[in-house]
Amino acid sequence: MSTPAPAVAARALIKTYPGDVTALNGMDVTVEAGTVFGLLGPNGAGKSTTVKILTTLARPDSGEATVAGHDVLRHPDRVRRAIGVVAQKSGADPVATGRENLRLQGRLYGLKGAALTRRVDELLERFDLAEAGARIVRGYSGGMLRRLDVALGLVHRPEVLFLDEPTTGLDPEARTAMWDEISRLAGDEGLTILLTTHYLEEADRLAERIAIVDRGRVVVEGTPDELKGELRGDAVHVELRKEGDRVVLTAVLSGLPGVHEVLVEGRRVSVRADDGAAAVPALLAALERAGAAVAAATVARPSLDDVYLRYAGRRFSEAESQSRSQSQSPELLPAGDAR
Amino acid sequence: MSTDTLTQTWYMTQRQLMAIVRQPVFLVISLIQPVIWLFLFGNLFKKVVELGGFGTTSYLDYLIPGIVVMSALGSSMWAGMGTLEEIERGTLNRFLTTPVSRSALMNANVVQNGISTAVQSVVIVLLGLLGGADYPGGFGGLLILVVASILLGTVFGALSNALGMLVRQRESIIGINTFLLLPLTFLSSAFMAPSQMPSWMQHIADFNPVNWAMIAGRSAMSADPDWSVVLGRGGALLALAVAAVWLSTRTFRSYQKSV
Structure with missing residues (x-):
């Protein structure tokens, strides 16, 4: 019996940005098809850069990656047809209506006519935007906008869905609603979800497997229970x-x-x-x-915070504030020696 | 170009046009502004035609092509602001993760800018007609004026987009535009007949693409067009437009590499 190919397989990704900023430093990610995988780490750990490379937006300096069986560097077009992307920033057009946004997105994937209308109606209904669909997106609440973003990523029924910090900036109520939505998506047949988050609770709750990312690479990986159990x-x-x-x-x-x-x-x-x-x-x-x-x-x-502390050698909150101060001074402080 | 690219170019153009139509304040201002120019300059400089060299006895006749081209310049040079906003908002990246043809994304900017410039130009020509302007060159002459202003709009729209993707700063676009708009306009035959300009200014104006568009348009609109002038200036504009679009496509590629 052969095991099915992983939905996402990235090996030894390295990416540096001008100014000698190392965003990825040997990143490895493997996501089995049909599962929800969480990349957990503080801001600046390299989660978004990983997503950008896997979604064909950015090219790594070295390393290789396949998504849905297609090489991201050699066949970016095939990858694009197979993936849905919900980026950190909402990419929705604020001066168009929700419905128009969805229709355009569908057309870019070749949907048209009655099939397009049906699919758009279905998504508006599913994401509780049926009424708001005719309104200009600029007037949407944070939660509505995020739901539209997810709907945009699903128009063409992708095999792999990337959710880059799907609940950042949402109020607690909208966050809980989004979590329910993502759990429901996870039940969709065959859909693979790669989720990035800097909320420990979010990864714990949604992801079947978690990789903890620190300074551009994975420091430990496993199911939430495995990770906590090792402590x-x-x-x-x-x-x-x-x-x-x-x-x-x-x-x-x-x-x-x-x-x-x-x-x-x-x-x-x-x-x-x-x-x-x-x-x-x-x-x-x-x-x-x-x-x-x-x-x-x-x-x-034991909580995931403890897991993070154990494997990254520093507290999660501390890593967050370090990554913020890092933008002022590029020098990395050694772990545990912050003050 | 594949049919996919063509239909996708149209989808993306439609999206941009819709966004303009939905911003009524912007729309009204960009239509009222030429009216103000026509009224202000038309009255202020009314008597300069008496100096001679204008080829007409009505200053309004002379002014219309100047205002058409100036408005094409004035609205196109802000194109980069829209592109910048799309980058900051994440809309451009959303499109880049879909299979949309990359050239469709760039083409849409050019086509939308062309359509907007054409509409604006036609409105000014009609306003002139209302104000009693005479167009001895007829429909053909007016058509060439509109094409010339579309080409000029393409040049500055593409350069502005390139600048937006390169510097990613609103302030730079605002600075460069306010710095360029008046010199480019006054170092041209927009308000004053070339023969009345100081000779050093005439020489500078010869290298000003804004002036090329005015000369080509005016010449075609006269009763007896000098077609070599129209073709010469029009050809130069076309070449410049191609170069500017090429440059902005290059910057778009370098943007994609910098994500």
């Missing part, structure tokens, strides 16, 4: 009243029984403990002895 025990987070000495505290805490992976960053201390609740008293006592007053302590079951 031993619970996460214990302690907030100090004052910034502690990193070296001293790390040494003190690492010596405690049942405590692993100590990370001290400013006032935040995180450890992994076989039994979180049981470890807390010893932990607090040790901190007390080292002269570090404790403001708060929490115990949590």
Whole structure:
């Protein structure tokens, strides 16, 4: 029995932009047909660049990729016919109506006549835009606009759908609605979805497999449960009243029984403990002895945030703020040495 | 060019035209502006025809082709703003991930600009007729004027698009346009007969494509056209238009590489 070819297969993608910015640094992605795959990482990790290459917008400096069995560099036209793309920015034409946007999109894929009208009606209905279809897109709410974007990506019934940060900028209610929509899409026969997100919760909820992306490459990949399961025990987070000495505290805490992976960053201390609740008293006592007053302590079951911390060596939120400050200074700060 | 490219060019052109029609403020301004020019300059310079060299005794007759060409320049040179907006909004990238012919995307800019310029030119010619202008060259002469202004619009529309894709900054387009519009207009025969211009200005005007369009149009509109002038200036405009479209197509390719 042969396994079916993957819907997306990218190997060793490297892409640099002018100014020596390395966007991708050996990116590998394999997505099995008919599954939902999540690329999870902070802003600037290389998710969008990966999507741009896989959707034929950008060319990698090196590496190769096939989508729906077609080589993105040699047969971009075949790839374009097989994919639907919902980019980070809405590409809808704001001075046209929703229906006009969909009709034009359909025509570009060769749909016409009654088939085109039928397909457009079907999508307007499905995405709850039947009434709004006759209105100019400029007046749409954020949620409506996003639904139209997804509808535009589906006009020609693609084999592979790319969703680049589908819920960024949406209010919580519209986000939940979009999640339901994506879950429903995932049930569509044969549709493969590659989703990028910087929301841990989103990847956890929607994707069957997740690849965590950091600095232009995948640092770990698996199902959400696998990733969380690889972490031993619970996460214990302690907030100090004052910034502690990193070296001293790390040494003190690492010596405690049942405590692993100590990370001290400013006032935040995180450890992994076989039994979180049981470890807390010893932990607090040790901190007390080292002269570090404790403001708060929490115990949590492993989350994807912890997975990220473990494999990327830094906290998700920290990576986000680093990628923002990076636009001012190109120098990368070593992990865990941010302040 | 395949039939696919042709039909897709039309779809994309239709989209752009629809967008213009749906912005009534823009539409009204671009039609009222020539009226103001006609009224202002027509009255301000009314008496200059008495200096001679205008080939007519009515300044309005002389002015119409000038305003037609000036308006073609004035509206086309902003084409890059639209392209820039499509890039920033992500619309261009959305089209680039579909199988649409890449030349259809570029052609649509040229065709839409041509249609818009033609409509604007015809409106000004009709307004002139209302104001009592005389067109001794008849329909043929007017047709050549409109074609000349379409060619000029193509030149500046394509250059503006190239600039928009290259610099990706509104400020640059605004700066260059405001810098160029008046010198290009006044270093031409728009308002003043060439024989009344200082000789150094005449020499500069000889190299001004805006002036080529006016000379070709005016010559064709006269009672006894000098066809060598029409063909010479018209041919130069056509060559320049081809070069400008080629350049903007090149910049489009380099844009695609920079995504």
